[in-house]
Structure formats: structure tokens, C-alpha cells
Amino acid sequence: MIVAVWDSTIGKKVVMAVTGFILLGFLVLHLYGNLKIFFGLHDFNHYAHWLRTFGEPVLHYGWFLWLLRVVLIVSVVGHGVSAYQLSRRDIKARPNKYVHKKPRASYATRTMRWGGIILGLYVIWHIMDLTTGTVHSGGFEEGHPYENLVETFSVWWNNVIYITAMLALGLHVRHGLWSAVQTLGIGSRTRDGALKAFANTFALLLTAGFITLPVSVMTGVVS
Template sequence: MALATRGTDQRPSMTRTLWGSTIGKKTVMAVSGLIMLGYLVAHMLGNLKIFFGAPEFNGYAHWLRTLGEPVLHYEWALWILRVALVVAVVLHAVCAYQLSRRDRAARPVGYAHKRARATYATRTMRWGGIILALFIVWHILDLTTGTAHPGGFQPGHPYQNVVDTFSTWYGNVIYIVAMLALGLHILHGFWSAAQTLGVGSAARERALKASAGVLAFALTAGFISIPVAVMTGVVS
């Protein structure tokens, strides 16, 4: 009898219940997406320092590596940020994949009549995510490790490394395509996250839709302005 009682008392933990449910996975996607969005805003603002010249941009890059000193050692804060972002990206991607599988399993037979059921941004979320995942790998190999960097990678000279990358046609193409995919991803993802977490009134819904558009445009334009500036000689 005691054994039976212990068996019936075994219940899944709250974490497993949350992770196993559709709403739980959507919540994880929303929170991880907002974490990445916050990073993107900060990253774009930092990147725009390139318009103030090499000393300003290189100084900013050095400051990132000394952030938290003397409490933290050199680059510790940067590595903590990198690990947190990797966790957010992995959780976001895994939840997106699993939710896609569930959606297909719940609808094994295709629609009899093909028609547009969502915006262009919504329909391209999956491919946009794949493009961004591949871009992240290339971006790290190019400007962090220098493995895929054109010419000679110069540690400690991020300004020149950025100029070198965007002095090549393929560097510009890869970056601009990825940033356009990012804009579409944010356009739908920000609104989707707000819906998952609860937007409240109709007025807030309209405001969030407008905010999603403004944010997607601002980030896309801000990131793309850098390769354009290198191509046109504004940054050299």
C-alpha cells in the first residue's frame, strides 16, 4: 500500500509541465526573443559608433572587454553575455522547432485550397530563423574569431576588421540579406511575444503593432547603414 501511495504522489515538476505545454513553449520563445531583442538594440547602438571614427569604435570595443572590472576579470562580463545569448538562441530555436512539429501533427492533411493565411513576415519566420542562425555562425567566424575574415584579421582593431568585411561584395550581400530577414523576424516576433505574454486592451494592441513596425525598421536600417557607409566611402 505504501509503495502504491508513493507512486501516485509522483507528479511532474512545474518546469517539466511548463516546458511540455504549448503555451509554456510559446512563453519561453517570447522571453528568449525579448532577451535577444534587447541585445540587438544595444548592439546596434554600439555599432553606430563606427561613424565617429576608429578611436571611438575601438575604444567602445575595449570597454566591452573591461566591463565589470575590477570585480570581474578581463572579458568575463562579455563571456557571461555570450553564454546567456547562446542559451536564449538555443531555447528559442528548440521551441520554434517543437511548436512547428506540433502544428504539423495537429494538421496532418493539408488545406484543400491554398491561400494566404498570414502576412509575408509570418510565412517566412521559419526560413528567416534559418538564415539568421547561419548568419550568426558566419558573423562570429568573421569578426570574433577571424577564421573567415577576408584578408588579415587584426585582434584589437575592430574598426579596420569591419571595414575589411564590408569592402567585399559577399560580406555586404550576406549581411544585408540577414538584416532584412532580421527585420521581418522582429516584425512578427515582437508582436507574437506580446500576444503570448498578454497585450491587454485594444489600444495597447494597436500601439504594440505600431511599435513592432518601428522597431523592425529602426534595427534593420541601423545595421544596414554600416555596410552602406563602407561601400560609399563614408566609413573607410
């Protein structure tokens, strides 16, 4: 039964939609945590420590973060694999070019696949920069996330990488959120206008929120 659902096109679209909402939920929480940087070193580092102690004594130190990582990895893999397989099916279903040109799709639609690749590569970079410290452009200090984040955003090329990824994220979320509500049957003629406006606004606020971090460090608001 599960295999049959997964093999179907609608099944893969549902997997993409559900995993997409899981990832969106994480992004909102991640942004909320990141914005604590404006409250200073103590609040930001305390929040990072709280994430590692959340659930104690039922959960051991750091277990909550690992459970969260497992959910995110499963969601990313499910999202990426279903997207790739749907893309291959679409190509096989239309092997020849259209005789008549189709109306131009939106920029977000045409760059959806490349946006996903950019985000996937950035996530790897982000982990190696601020979680493991492997590519950190300075003296990475375990347990000092505020200092590590400020040091990262004090280097201009790190900001270029980050802002580029966040712009790709905004386009991806804008189109992905709209596609997800259609797949799950939430959309309708009477609600489509409001849902499109919500998707646009949500993507804009999410992107702007993340971009405030490097901009604040570059301008000296956060130091």
C-alpha cells in the first residue's frame, strides 16, 4: 500500500507538500531563534544551550537536537527525492519540445530546481561553518554560537553566500508554499487570491528576517 502510494505521482506530490511544511516550520523556529541575536550575547547563547537541555531529564543532553536533526534529514531526503523523480517523470512525459511556445512561467517556477540545489549546497556549508566549524573563517569556539555567528557575518564573502542562499530560499518558499496548498486541496477559486498573497508575504518576511542578520553585523548594529 505504502509502496503503491509512493510510486504514484500524487503520492510523491503529497510527500513533497508534507515535508515542505515540516521544513517551513523549522525555518520559522530557526528564524525566531536567530533573531535573539538582537537581545545580545547572553540571550542568544542561553537559547542555544536551552535547545541542548530541552526535555531533560526525560531526554539526555543534546537528544532533542538529534531527534530534530533526524526529522529534518528525513524530510530533506523525502522532499529532494520526490522532487527529482517528479522532474524526471515530467521530462519523460514530454520528450519533445512544444510546437507552440507556452506562456512564460514565473521566475520562481523556472528556477525552482536550481533553487533547491543552491539551498542543499548552502545547508552543507552552513553546518560546516557554524556547527562543526570545519570551514569557519576564524577561531571557531564550541558552545559560543553568538561569537561564531558574528565572526562569520564579519567576512564579506560569507555574507554574499548567505544572502544569495536566502534569496533562493524566498523564491523556493513562495512557489513551494503555493504548490503545496494546491496539492493538499486547500486552494479554491474563492481562496486562491488570499493564499497567493499569503505565500508572497510569508516568503518575503522569511527572507527579510534572515537577511537582517548579516546586514546588522555589517552595519555594526550587532557586534
